[in-house]
Amino acid sequence: MLFKETIVALATPSGAGAVAIIRLSGENALSIASKVFKSVSNKDLSKQKTHTIHLGYIEENGKTYDQVLASIFRNPHSYTGEDVVELSCHGSVFIQQQIIQLLLRNGAKMAQPGEFTLRAFLNGKLDLSQAEAVADLIASDNEASHQIAMQQMRGGFSNEIAKLREELLNFASLIELELDFAEEDVEFADRTQFKQLLERIEFVLKRLIDSFAVGNVIKNGIPVAIVGEPNVGKSTLLNALLNEERAIVSDIAGTTRDTIEDELVIDGVGFRFIDTAGIRETNDHVESIGIQKTFEKIEQAQVVLYLFESLKFQVSGSEYIVEIEKVKNKYPLKPIIIVVNKVDLISVEEQLSLVQQLETLNLKQILLSAKQRTGIDELKNQLLSFVNTGALRNNETIVTNTRHYDSLLKALEEIQKVRFGLDSGLSSDLMAIDIKQALYYFGEITGEVTNDELLGNIFANFCIGK
Amino acid sequence: MLFKETIVALATPSGAGAVAIIRLSGENALSIASKVFKSVSNKDLSKQKTHTIHLGYIEENGKTYDQVLASIFRNPHSYTGEDVVELSCHGSVFIQQQIIQLLLRNGAKMAQPGEFTLRAFLNGKLDLSQAEAVADLIASDNEASHQIAMQQMRGGFSNEIAKLREELLNFASLIELELDFAEEDVEFADRTQFKQLLERIEFVLKRLIDSFAVGNVIKNGIPVAIVGEPNVGKSTLLNALLNEERAIVSDIAGTTRDTIEDELVIDGVGFRFIDTAGIRETNDHVESIGIQKTFEKIEQAQVVLYLFESLKFQVSGSEYIVEIEKVKNKYPLKPIIIVVNKVDLISVEEQLSLVQQLETLNLKQILLSAKQRTGIDELKNQLLSFVNTGALRNNETIVTNTRHYDSLLKALEEIQKVRFGLDSGLSSDLMAIDIKQALYYFGEITGEVTNDELLGNIFANFCIGK
Numbered sequence: 001m002l003f004k005e006t007i008v009a010l011a012t013p014s015g016a017g018a019v020a021i022i023r024l025s026g027e028n029a030l031s032i033a034s035k036v037f038k039s040v041s042n043k044d045l046s047k048q049k050t051h052t053i054h055l056g057y058i059e060e061n062g063k064t065y066d067q068v069l070a071s072i073f074r075n076p077h078s079y080t081g082e083d084v085v086e087l088s089c090h091g092s093v094f095i096q097q098q099i100i101q102l103l104l105r106n107g108a109k110m111a112q113p114g115e116f117t118l119r120a121f122l123n124g125k126l127d128l129s130q131a132e133a134v135a136d137l138i139a140s141d142n143e144a145s146h147q148i149a150m151q152q153m154r155g156g157f158s159n160e161i162a163k164l165r166e167e168l169l170n171f172a173s174l175i176e177l178e179l180d181f182a183e184e185d186v187e188f189a190d191r192t193q194f195k196q197l198l199e200r201i202e203f204v205l206k207r208l209i210d211s212f213a214v215g216n217v218i219k220n221g222i223p224v225a226i227v228g229e230p231n232v233g234k235s236t237l238l239n240a241l242l243n244e245e246r247a248i249v250s251d252i253a254g255t256t257r258d259t260i261e262d263e264l265v266i267d268g269v270g271f272r273f274i275d276t277a278g279i280r281e282t283n284d285h286v287e288s289i290g291i292q293k294t295f296e297k298i299e300q301a302q303v304v305l306y307l308f309e310s311l312k313f314q315v316s317g318s319e320y321i322v323e324i325e326k327v328k329n330k331y332p333l334k335p336i337i338i339v340v341n342k343v344d345l346i347s348v349e350e351q352l353s354l355v356q357q358l359e360t361l362n363l364k365q366i367l368l369s370a371k372q373r374t375g376i377d378e379l380k381n382q383l384l385s386f387v388n389t390g391a392l393r394n395n396e397t398i399v400t401n402t403r404h405y406d407s408l409l410k411a412l413e414e415i416q417k418v419r420f421g422l423d424s425g426l427s428s429d430l431m432a433i434d435i436k437q438a439l440y441y442f443g444e445i446t447g448e449v450t451n452d453e454l455l456g457n458i459f460a461n462f463c464i465g466k
Numbered sequence: 467m468l469f470k471e472t473i474v475a476l477a478t479p480s481g482a483g484a485v486a487i488i489r490l491s492g493e494n495a496l497s498i499a500s501k502v503f504k505s506v507s508n509k510d511l512s513k514q515k516t517h518t519i520h521l522g523y524i525e526e527n528g529k530t531y532d533q534v535l536a537s538i539f540r541n542p543h544s545y546t547g548e549d550v551v552e553l554s555c556h557g558s559v560f561i562q563q564q565i566i567q568l569l570l571r572n573g574a575k576m577a578q579p580g581e582f583t584l585r586a587f588l589n590g591k592l593d594l595s596q597a598e599a600v601a602d603l604i605a606s607d608n609e610a611s612h613q614i615a616m617q618q619m620r621g622g623f624s625n626e627i628a629k630l631r632e633e634l635l636n637f638a639s640l641i642e643l644e645l646d647f648a649e650e651d652v653e654f655a656d657r658t659q660f661k662q663l664l665e666r667i668e669f670v671l672k673r674l675i676d677s678f679a680v681g682n683v684i685k686n687g688i689p690v691a692i693v694g695e696p697n698v699g700k701s702t703l704l705n706a707l708l709n710e711e712r713a714i715v716s717d718i719a720g721t722t723r724d725t726i727e728d729e730l731v732i733d734g735v736g737f738r739f740i741d742t743a744g745i746r747e748t749n750d751h752v753e754s755i756g757i758q759k760t761f762e763k764i765e766q767a768q769v770v771l772y773l774f775e776s777l778k779f780q781v782s783g784s785e786y787i788v789e790i791e792k793v794k795n796k797y798p799l800k801p802i803i804i805v806v807n808k809v810d811l812i813s814v815e816e817q818l819s820l821v822q823q824l825e826t827l828n829l830k831q832i833l834l835s836a837k838q839r840t841g842i843d844e845l846k847n848q849l850l851s852f853v854n855t856g857a858l859r860n861n862e863t864i865v866t867n868t869r870h871y872d873s874l875l876k877a878l879e880e881i882q883k884v885r886f887g888l889d890s891g892l893s894s895d896l897m898a899i900d901i902k903q904a905l906y907y908f909g910e911i912t913g914e915v916t917n918d919e920l921l922g923n924i925f926a927n928f929c930i931g932k
Contacts (some may be wrong), residue, residue: 023484023485053517065616092607
């Protein structure tokens with residue numbers, strides 16, 4: 001047990017609800033809870049078994065605060081590895097505050113953000129990458145990010161790193177041994193095997209590092225700039241893309257739908273749609289500010305959706321094409337999809353001529369009707385083609401955390417140094433230094449190597465109560 | 467067991483947090499939970515004892531949704547009186563939705579608002595007035611409303627009603643008996659004792675009915691109109707009144723403070739401050755709309771705080787006094803408190819002359835400095851003087867619910883009819899009808915007498931998950 005103090009915090013979302021949970025953890029969790037909890041059957045809470053639930057009242061000086069359920073988790077069989085008591089009370093904000101204040105008066109202290117998980121880590125219940133996955137899991141808002149966080153929390157990533165680390169450690173100790181017998185010039189570590197190991201480690205590290213491109217996109221969503229004039233059908237298109245998901249969401253009360261129009265999940269991958277006004281030439285000062293902003297947003301985006309209305313394109317098609325050429329020349333590497341909406345309003349012949357006109361641009365083009373829901377699947381597939389979800393489907397480890405990515409890059413650099421040293425016949429003592437450094441970076445990921453500042457940075461981003 | 471279907475809902479507040487609770491209740495709660503819950507120690511969830519907690523994963527078709535704790539409550543030892551399973555999962559909105567959908571796919575149905583508590587009532591775990599207190603408890607945002615709801619939920623009010631009802635029922639059955647022996651003209655029910663009982667019931671009913679004036683104010687807060695020009699120091703004054711409370715609130719993260727400036731709790735009683743602009747004569751059309759609004763707000767308020775600045779009063783005092791006279795004449799019964807702010811800016815002599823000027827109004831007046839926190843306690847006491855908190859301190863039953871109030875009024879009317887009938891020698895059969903009617907209204911409060919429409923109205927106001 002590393003901590004003297006018993007901490008308390010609200011574990012459930014803030015606000016009013018049917019039920020709220022107040023969590024106590026630390027060596028005095030049971031004794032503090034017992035001071036204010038009066039069981040309906042007169043049981044002494046502090047004498048009860050782990051993983052049991054007890055009905056009672058929260059009382060102090062004859063005043064009753066609430067009827068609650070107290071759940072007991074005894075050290076080490078708890079989330080933090082310490083004694084934990086969870087009080088499930090009525091979910092009024094007033095009651096939550098009153099009970100927390102009561103527990104503070106009785107010797108608990110307010111938990112810092114992430115302090116429960118920090119204690120879990122320091123008590124060996126989770127490694128550091130698993131602890132980070134807990135925060136990712138809570139923040140996950142789509143299938144893909146949820147799945148990756150879940151895999152990481154269950155130790156998938158840690159196991160992969162731990163395995164590499166162990167093998168490397170094995171060789172490192174043999175090399176260290178050689179140093180002890182330096183004058184005899186022996187080789188305990190088989191150089192051929194060692195080279196093979198380094199190659200394997202390099203291969204795995206490169207795969208993990210490459211996965212960050214996908215992982216980062218999945219974690220943060222793919223930014224898509226929609227360029228299009230007002231009334232071209234942007235929100236109808238977003239609604240059509242959202243179709244099934246929205247129906248599901250509205251089934252469950254309490255879901256906020258305020259921002260849903262800007263963030264869509266397609267096949268489990270998040271897309272963030274950024275609305276822009278278009279970039280037609282103008283002398284108007286206000287409008288030219290608008291054009292500047294459109295360019296900024298295109299720059300931030302990973303994909304550009306150029307949205308037109310079929311009838312309007314028939315009138316001003318050539319102007320639009322000049323406009324798109326401009327964007328294309330400015331951002332030659334940015335994928336652009338031309339979407340012509342409301343195709344149901346023009347004839348098949350007109351559609352054909354429109355397609356021919358657009359072909360000069362040599363860009364991906366999709367004709368659709370957002371209202372009638374035609375062409376929507378094609379657009380979905382186009383958007384998804386920018387994400388390599390193969391790794392996701394194959395259940396491979398995907399790195400989503402910038403900190404892990406940095407450590408992996410540094411570890412790779414050290415491994416490459418070691419391999420270069422091996423190839424060029426570097427002496428064991430110098431090689432040992434590089435190996436140690438690689439081991440250090442592996443350890444950074446899972447938390448074998450750590451320091452207060454690093455932990456501070458990681459857990460400061462957690463919510464209080466986790 | 468009255469319900470075939472097993473219901474599910476989120477029990478914790480909506481939004482993201484460390485932990486969320488999903489609650490299942492019904493005869494299939496355990497079997498549905500067992501289908502998707504895989505214990506880490508391979509235990510069969512449906513075979514576990516009541517009031518125990520189990521760690522495991524939510525899984526379906528090889529896909530893991532989350533690591534959760536499952537708490538088991540076996541019929542009748544649960545909130546609803548049915549089998550209940552509570553799944554404590556990671557608090558991401560996405561995970562909450564996924565697990566609820568999974569349970570719906572496995573045979574649960576979405577709970578209606580208040581359906582858990584409705585089942586608790588229909589299964590005899592709570593009477594109707596206690597069930598209503600659950601909603602009040604969750605909505606309570608200050609000491610007084612919390613205390614009343616708590617007392618009501620613990621059955622204080624129900625016991626009082628039940629006792630009266632039982633005594634009345636006793637007499638009613640004796641009177642019914644007399645009807646069976648009508649031809650023999652016997653009196654089983656002692657008329658003197660009966661009269662005493664009726665008087666006692668009338669006394670208690672009147673006390674409960676009177677308590678509604680306090681109860682209603684405590685439940686909804688006392689509306690106070692602050693009349694005052696801009697920059698007269700309204701928010702400084704509210705802050706000064708709030709002083710300690712705010713300091714406590716800010717200690718606990720997650721508390722919304724957006725509306726706190728308009729709602730203050732003083733000594734456990736809620737006050738709602740309604741900001742108004744003042745009512746000086748004007749020819750301006752827009753301003754006269756403002757004056758109209760000020761009058762409307764004064765009308766809604768129970769107390770009017772007239773706020774002035776000392777220096778400005780020295781200049782325009784007589785105008786202000788004309789203005790206040792106007793309000794006073796328009797609302798002769800409305801309590802008005804004159805508050806002169808920033809008294810630290812004028813000399814003691816000037817203060818005295820100001821007081822003398824105001825005395826002509828014959829209203830309560832307070833000189834204070836919101837900034838320097840002088841006179842604040844006097845204002846607090848003045849505001850509190852409008853609430854009879856005696857009943858609250860003496861732990862008497864206070865009626866807060868309009869439905870209860872209506873039933874009590876009707877019961878009183880019937881009791882008075884019975885007493886009148888008794889005095890005027892009404893025949894037993896006619897008296898029996900009035901007694902039955904009184905019993906009916908008592909029963910409405912606690913739910914012995916009920917119907918679907920009444921229950922529908924009551925529970926529709928609950929949140930889902932309660």
